[in-house]
Amino acid sequence: MTAPKIVGFICDWSIDIGPLLSGNRLRDLPHVYIIRVPCSGFVRPGWLEDALNQGADGVFVTGCPYGDCLNREGNFLMRDRVDQLQRRLQRRRIDPARMAMLAHGLHDRTEFLADVQAFSDRLSEIATARTTPAPSAEPAPAPGGSS
Amino acid sequence: MHALYGVGIVVLSGLGLLFAAGIIIGEATDQWFLGGALIGALLITYSFIILLLRKMGMIGPRKAER
Amino acid sequence: MSMTAAPPNRYGRLMTSLLRVTLRLDTFINKIYPTDFNPLYYTGGLSNLFLFVLVLSGIFLFFYYEASLGVAFESVRYISQDVPYGGIIRGVHRYAADGFIVGILLHLFRNWFTDRYLFSRDNPWISGMFLLLFGGFIGFTGYQLVWDERAQLLTSMFIAMLRSIPAVGEPLARVFLGGEGIGEGTLVRILFLHIVPASTLYVMLWWHYLRLRHPKIWPPGVWVLFVLGIVFLLAGVIPAISGQPATPSARPTSFPLDVFFMLPFWLLNWLSPGVVVFLSVVLFAAGLAVPYFSRRETVADMGVRHAGVAQVIDGNCTGCELCYFDCPYNAIIMVPSPGPGLSKAAANRTLLAVVLESRCVECGICIGACPFEALELPKFMERDVQAHITNAVQPTQA
Numbered sequence: 001m002t003a004p005k006i007v008g009f010i011c012d013w014s015i016d017i018g019p020l021l022s023g024n025r026l027r028d029l030p031h032v033y034i035i036r037v038p039c040s041g042f043v044r045p046g047w048l049e050d051a052l053n054q055g056a057d058g059v060f061v062t063g064c065p066y067g068d069c070l071n072r073e074g075n076f077l078m079r080d081r082v083d084q085l086q087r088r089l090q091r092r093r094i095d096p097a098r099m100a101m102l103a104h105g106l107h108d109r110t111e112f113l114a115d116v117q118a119f120s121d122r123l124s125e126i127a128t129a130r131t132t133p134a135p136s137a138e139p140a141p142a143p144g145g146s147s
Numbered sequence: 148m149h150a151l152y153g154v155g156i157v158v159l160s161g162l163g164l165l166f167a168a169g170i171i172i173g174e175a176t177d178q179w180f181l182g183g184a185l186i187g188a189l190l191i192t193y194s195f196i197i198l199l200l201r202k203m204g205m206i207g208p209r210k211a212e213r
Numbered sequence: 214m215s216m217t218a219a220p221p222n223r224y225g226r227l228m229t230s231l232l233r234v235t236l237r238l239d240t241f242i243n244k245i246y247p248t249d250f251n252p253l254y255y256t257g258g259l260s261n262l263f264l265f266v267l268v269l270s271g272i273f274l275f276f277y278y279e280a281s282l283g284v285a286f287e288s289v290r291y292i293s294q295d296v297p298y299g300g301i302i303r304g305v306h307r308y309a310a311d312g313f314i315v316g317i318l319l320h321l322f323r324n325w326f327t328d329r330y331l332f333s334r335d336n337p338w339i340s341g342m343f344l345l346l347f348g349g350f351i352g353f354t355g356y357q358l359v360w361d362e363r364a365q366l367l368t369s370m371f372i373a374m375l376r377s378i379p380a381v382g383e384p385l386a387r388v389f390l391g392g393e394g395i396g397e398g399t400l401v402r403i404l405f406l407h408i409v410p411a412s413t414l415y416v417m418l419w420w421h422y423l424r425l426r427h428p429k430i431w432p433p434g435v436w437v438l439f440v441l442g443i444v445f446l447l448a449g450v451i452p453a454i455s456g457q458p459a460t461p462s463a464r465p466t467s468f469p470l471d472v473f474f475m476l477p478f479w480l481l482n483w484l485s486p487g488v489v490v491f492l493s494v495v496l497f498a499a500g501l502a503v504p505y506f507s508r509r510e511t512v513a514d515m516g517v518r519h520a521g522v523a524q525v526i527d528g529n530c531t532g533c534e535l536c537y538f539d540c541p542y543n544a545i546i547m548v549p550s551p552g553p554g555l556s557k558a559a560a561n562r563t564l565l566a567v568v569l570e571s572r573c574v575e576c577g578i579c580i581g582a583c584p585f586e587a588l589e590l591p592k593f594m595e596r597d598v599q600a601h602i603t604n605a606v607q608p609t610q611a
Contacts, residue, residue, distance in 0.1 A: 018215020
């Protein structure tokens with residue numbers, strides 16, 4: 001069971017990500033690829049969608065704690081955009097749990113890693129649920145499926 | 148934890164009632180400083196009640212921040 | 214280059230430590246309060262709330278105060294003891310003033326240590342320094358209005374400081390006093406110098422908010438209640454009192470110190486008035502210089518956080534105004550489009566987005582808002598992000 005492929009956009013003002021990285025990936029969670037951005041509001045929802053379409057299992061954006069965005073509104077705007085993206089992609093049967101918005105401050109490394117781990121576990125659950133056939137009482141599910 | 152917050156809210160509400168009674172007494176006996184101080188205490192109590200309600204989850208953040 | 218990578222010079226390291234400490238305080242408060250209730254995120258709004266309380270209580274006090282040498286002290290006594298709740302309102306005014314200065318100082322230090330004065334955010338900083346200066350001066354004249362012995366001593370100290378200024382000092386002192394010494398015109402002038410600068414504060418606040426969209430001018434409800442509560446509580450428990458009335462023969466030599474407004478006068482214990490004036494001027498000038506000389510990181514260290522001012526890709530812009538609505542600094546304006554765009558979506562546009570580069574802080578929020586790829590940060594463009602994404606979804610080794 002391979003680890004889910006995760007792409008994370010981290011606001012460079014929010015969490016101090018440098019010490020956690022090895023190359024572009026998290027040292028503790030090497031299946032997570034980190035892209036540093038100047039503000040969480042910089043992220044185009046189109047990029048999140050592209051990442052999912054190109055094979056990522058999950059994608060998340062991390063900004064400053066709500067109320068403390070260095071650029072004042074970026075994290076609120078991004079939270080709204082992620083909400084809207086989740087609703088739009090639901091029509092294409094993409095599970096909204098595959099996109100997430102996190103909010104962490106400079107010192108919140110352990111909470112951040114815990115959140116990413118939980119996100120990763122949730123994605124593994126979704127992937128397992130997708131590939132496990134339904135119980136025998138029902139007819140075999142149709143092949144293919146979401147995304 | 149939840150229950151603790153609930154107990155806290157009840158206790159604070161009781162305190163608030165006491166303060167309100169004190170304000171009326173202060174007004175009735177022309178002790179303006181007592182009344183004023185208790186107005187302050189009452190407002191502080193209200194602020195903590197709202198904090199506890201929020202920590203209980205009964206009042207929530209704006210949708211954008213969930 | 215992480216945000217707190219060790220900068221090469223000692224100053225940079227000092228400022229980075231201050232940044233870490235400031236944000237470390239947040240973690241303690243965020244354990245108790247939800248982040249949208251954290252008062253340190255609303256220091257400007259808290260100051261505004263205190264100012265509002267000051268204005269309302271000040272209007273009340275103004276109705277009863279008499280600015281005349283013989284009567285001022287008595288009018289203040291009348292407010293404190295004979296007007297119902299007058300003493301409470303006087304105390305509220307006193308403690309809200311202290312709260313105002315505390316709020317402004319928290320606001321100043323937090324915004325300084327967390328790099329919130331960079332790029333075009335020097336405008337709120339400069340106007341903020343003037344707000345601090347005026348706020349401090351208004352507090353000082355407020356203490357003078359009581360016209361007790363403390364006020365008398367403060368006045369003579371202030372005159373001494375004015376007189377120590379070369380050339381203009383003596384005329385300034387005469388204007389302040391309304392003559393050669395303290396006379397009938399003095400208190401009227403001090404009252405003027407209390408109320409008019411307080412009104413000017415609102416003009417300067419307009420200047421302060423100029424480049425900000427949705428400035429946070431009001432704290433969360435929890436803190437409105439708490440702040441109002443604490444000033445009333447303090448006013449009731451520790452009533453604001455006057456000292457002995459000021460008389461021409463009194464020669465007071467000491468007074469209780471309000472640390473928020475009277476520090477320069479405290480320094481007169483050891484330094485001459487001229488030196489104190491000089492130090493104050495130097496300190497104020499240094500404060501004004503912060504946005505220009507206080508850089509913690511070099512441009513290279515800032516990496517993606519200094520990716521160049523946003524550029525509009527004219528051919529793609531459809532005039533949808535989404536970037537205009539999202540920019541937190543009002544740095545984008547919409548102008549009538551001089552001609553059609555290149556892409557199909559942009560062909561029928563009536564408006565075009567223009568970035569005012571002097572207002573852009575290179576945050577990139579407009580890039581995230583634009584659905585038409587009509588905005589880019591020069592050093593971190595769409596293709597760079599796409600390269601990252603392609604990199605990211607490669608199968609990993611092992």
